[in-house]
Amino acid sequence: MSAAPVHAPRGAAPGGPVDTHCPYCALQCATTLTPEPVGADGVAGVGVAGRAFPTNRGGLCQKGWTAGAVLRAGDRLTAPLVRGRHLGRTGAAADALEPTSWDTALDLVAGTVRRVQAESGPDAVAVFGGGGLTNEKAYALGALARAVLRTSRIDYNGRFCMSSAAAAGNRAFGLDRGLPFPLTDLGGADAVLLVGSNLAETMPPAQAHLARAVARGGLVVVDPRRTPTAALAEDGGGLHLQNVPGTDLALVLGIAHVVLAEGLADEEYLAARTTGADALRRSLAAWWPERTERVTGVPASLVRAAALRLAAASPHRGGAGAYVLTGRGAEQHAKGTDTVTACINLALALGLPGVAGSGWGCITGQGNGQGGREHGQKSDQLPGYRKIDDPAARAHVAAVWGVDPDELPGPGLPAVQLLRSLGRPGGSRVLLVHGSNLVVSAPRSGDVVERLGALDLLVVADLVPSETALLADVVLPVPQWAEEEGTMTSLEGRVLRRRRAVPPPAGVRDELEVWADLAERLGRPGILPRTAAEAFDGLRRASAGGTADYSGITWDRLDAGEALHWPCPDDPASAAPTHPGTPRTFLDGFATPDGRARIVPVDHRPPADDLRPDAPLHLVTGRVLQHYQSGAQTRRVAELVAAHPAPFVELHPDLAARLEIDEGADVELTTARGTARAVARFSGTARPDTVFMAFHWAGEGSVNRLTNDALDPVSSMPEFKVCAVSVRLAPPRPAAGTPVLEEVPA
Numbered sequence: 148m149s150a151a152p153v154h155a156p157r158g159a160a161p162g163g164p165v166d167t168h169c170p171y172c173a174l175q176c177a178t179t180l181t182p183e184p185v186g187a188d189g190v191a192g193v194g195v196a197g198r199a200f201p202t203n204r205g206g207l208c209q210k211g212w213t214a215g216a217v218l219r220a221g222d223r224l225t226a227p228l229v230r231g232r233h234l235g236r237t238g239a240a241a242d243a244l245e246p247t248s249w250d251t252a253l254d255l256v257a258g259t260v261r262r263v264q265a266e267s268g269p270d271a272v273a274v275f276g277g278g279g280l281t282n283e284k285a286y287a288l289g290a291l292a293r294a295v296l297r298t299s300r301i302d303y304n305g306r307f308c309m310s311s312a313a314a315a316g317n318r319a320f321g322l323d324r325g326l327p328f329p330l331t332d333l334g335g336a337d338a339v340l341l342v343g344s345n346l347a348e349t350m351p352p353a354q355a356h357l358a359r360a361v362a363r364g365g366l367v368v369v370d371p372r373r374t375p376t377a378a379l380a381e382d383g384g385g386l387h388l389q390n391v392p393g394t395d396l397a398l399v400l401g402i403a404h405v406v407l408a409e410g411l412a413d414e415e416y417l418a419a420r421t422t423g424a425d426a427l428r429r430s431l432a433a434w435w436p437e438r439t440e441r442v443t444g445v446p447a448s449l450v451r452a453a454a455l456r457l458a459a460a461s462p463h464r465g466g467a468g469a470y471v472l473t474g475r476g477a478e479q480h481a482k483g484t485d486t487v488t489a490c491i492n493l494a495l496a497l498g499l500p501g502v503a504g505s506g507w508g509c510i511t512g513q514g515n516g517q518g519g520r521e522h523g524q525k526s527d528q529l530p531g532y533r534k535i536d537d538p539a540a541r542a543h544v545a546a547v548w549g550v551d552p553d554e555l556p557g558p559g560l561p562a563v564q565l566l567r568s569l570g571r572p573g574g575s576r577v578l579l580v581h582g583s584n585l586v587v588s589a590p591r592s593g594d595v596v597e598r599l600g601a602l603d604l605l606v607v608a609d610l611v612p613s614e615t616a617l618l619a620d621v622v623l624p625v626p627q628w629a630e631e632e633g634t635m636t637s638l639e640g641r642v643l644r645r646r647r648a649v650p651p652p653a654g655v656r657d658e659l660e661v662w663a664d665l666a667e668r669l670g671r672p673g674i675l676p677r678t679a680a681e682a683f684d685g686l687r688r689a690s691a692g693g694t695a696d697y698s699g700i701t702w703d704r705l706d707a708g709e710a711l712h713w714p715c716p717d718d719p720a721s722a723a724p725t726h727p728g729t730p731r732t733f734l735d736g737f738a739t740p741d742g743r744a745r746i747v748p749v750d751h752r753p754p755a756d757d758l759r760p761d762a763p764l765h766l767v768t769g770r771v772l773q774h775y776q777s778g779a780q781t782r783r784v785a786e787l788v789a790a791h792p793a794p795f796v797e798l799h800p801d802l803a804a805r806l807e808i809d810e811g812a813d814v815e816l817t818t819a820r821g822t823a824r825a826v827a828r829f830s831g832t833a834r835p836d837t838v839f840m841a842f843h844w845a846g847e848g849s850v851n852r853l854t855n856d857a858l859d860p861v862s863s864m865p866e867f868k869v870c871a872v873s874v875r876l877a878p879p880r881p882a883a884g885t886p887v888l889e890e891v892p893a
Contacts, residue, residue: 289523531693
């Protein structure tokens with residue numbers, strides 16, 4: 148496929164408005180960008196306007212409206228940086244990052260890679276990607292790791308986002324697509340169960356699709372906090388099930404018990420479209436509502452009410468439709484896969500998946516969290532959602548890359564295990580990071596910083612000097628969303644065009660060019676694409692015949708306005724791709740050998756780090772409306788910083804009174820992994836046994852200094868969402884100029 152031009156809306160003059168999508172979450176709100184003149188800083192800006200589109204209906208959240216400000220961040224990276232010691236500097240200059248040429252930076256990276264792989268083997272180099280990369284870059288990054296570096300050590304921050312939902316979807320349905328239906332389908336439902344999702348803050352335009360369910364009192368929200376989404380449910384006559392943190396699984400088991408015990412299940416559906424229903428009945432027998440109440444804190448009457456509302460909305464009982472949806476609050480646990488499985492089992496009992504107007508789905512978080520996990524960034528996958536240990540998959544992808552299948556490595560290490568291994572015997576000695584701010588976003592982040600410091604070389608490609616970039620030996624400046632071409636895959640599996648509106652600043656280079664140059668320096672030329680159009684052509688061919696088949700999708704079709712959801716296979720006999728895509732999967736059967744969904748019985752277990760005398764409170768984590776992920780971008784936007792300038796701890800006034808903490812005071816939180824400090828903020832809707840922190844900040848207010856890296860045994864998801872914590876009034880800070888004496892270990 149030849150390189151594609153920059154595409155603007157029909158009739159637009161060159162340099163005029165460009166239709167694209169928001170750079171943040173997986174809702175991928177449609178926007179129109181209007182280029183602005185290059186400023187004194189040498190950076191071209193854009194004006195952002197919402198655009199009519201099925202998912203966002205022209206609306207944007209505050210992050211979307213202000214997205215253009217990040218292009219002109221005052222500390223935007225515009226030249227490669229290298230740690231002085233690698234340039235022969237001594238003294239203080241040895242530890243400083245200094246600007247250098249691209250040739251110098253890439254020569255250093257290539258030389259170090261060759262040296263450590265010669266000494267320690269291919270896995271001495273690791274790659275860590277991101278769920279915000281375009282499909283083209285996710286595909287090329289996987290090829291860089293496996294076909295150029297020939298390392299098995301690649302994973303990405305989507306492991307922290309969607310891995311539990313993906314694992315549960317795959318084992319139940321044989322396919323993982325976040326929403327197996329268009330988001331607009333929610334608008335026809337009488338009831339929606341949201342487990343661990345705060346859509347009103349994380350994806351504000353999406354809540355419009357809940358209007359019918361809200362109006363009918365059918366929105367049911369499971370969350371330890373009374374979030375704006377929970378308030379939306381209660382204000383509409385729906386239900387907020389305010390459970391004890393870490394008990395989502397038990398609560399869903401209790402709801403499912405009522406469905407089966409009270410004759411509310413779709414027995415014809417269970418017999419015709421599933422396997423394992425009898426085992427499910429046996430496993431749920433012990434979860435009667437009163438026992439569920441004792442474990443979860445949710446009154447038995449509300450457990451029954453939730454089951455009755457979902458059943459009444461289900462098609463087999465004459466309802467207009469019902470959905471069961473999960474978010475990170477349910478998934479980011481050491482039992483996250485089982486929690487999502489319980490939600491799937493509940494949906495199956497009600498006869499929802501694979502039925503138009505009903506279903507189960509997970510709400511993908513990152514902008515390309517869906518596409519990012521389909522095309523080669525995960526430690527065990529090849530493009531098209533192929534398994535890397537499948538000989539046929541290896542042969543197919545190797546042929547596209549022009550390499551011997553035997554050269555491709557086997558499965559690698561999931562994210563947390565990969566990070567734990569850095570700089571240790573048998574672990575990687577060089578790490579290439581693209582699209583991730585590990586210092587803020589990884590669990591048990593203090594240990595992550597220690598591991599990064601043990602590397603021979605840390606290379607970070609980023610837009611701004613993130614906290615991870617500031618620790619790097621080499622920093623590579625790369626474009627932002629408005630400066631690149633490609634595609635993204637939204638939370639509903641729809642492939643969308645990302646279009647370039649303005650050029651990147653001088654000195655910034657696209658990752659595809661950088662990786663291709665690095666491959667040439669490593670003696671592996673011709674494997675990697677240099678343009679996004681070339682990369683998408685390779686992705687189409689590599690994914691052909693796979694679970695996530697994009698072979699029938701082309702940029703031309705997307706630019707013509709076609710709504711294409713994967714799978715979208717190509718017909719080799721056709722002169723041009725014509726497959727309409729698959730907006731609704733499973734209508735004709737599930738992607739399993741016999742076409743039936745697999746019911747997998749699961750049971751509740753407590754958090755890996757449960758309450759104890761020295762840590763008597765639950766710590767839960769999440770987001771706020773104005774910030775996104777690690778905050779590397781949003782903390783550089785004045786309007787967003789004004790709304791939430793600093794980290795805070797949300798706690799109930801009764802808890803604060805017991806701890807003798809005043810609102811606005813500094814609070815110290817301690818877990819088995821570390822200590823953090825933030826300002827107290829009171830909320831009467833919080834649980835008195837629970838405190839909340841958002842994860843957008845670095846330094847002493849970073850909650851991931853505290854979070855648990857215990858892993859789900861199926862998905863390798865770490866337990867971000869709950870751990871035991873002690874809270875106290877923080878000690879006074881030393882006065883300015885006062886020497887701080889550090890304890891010397893005995």
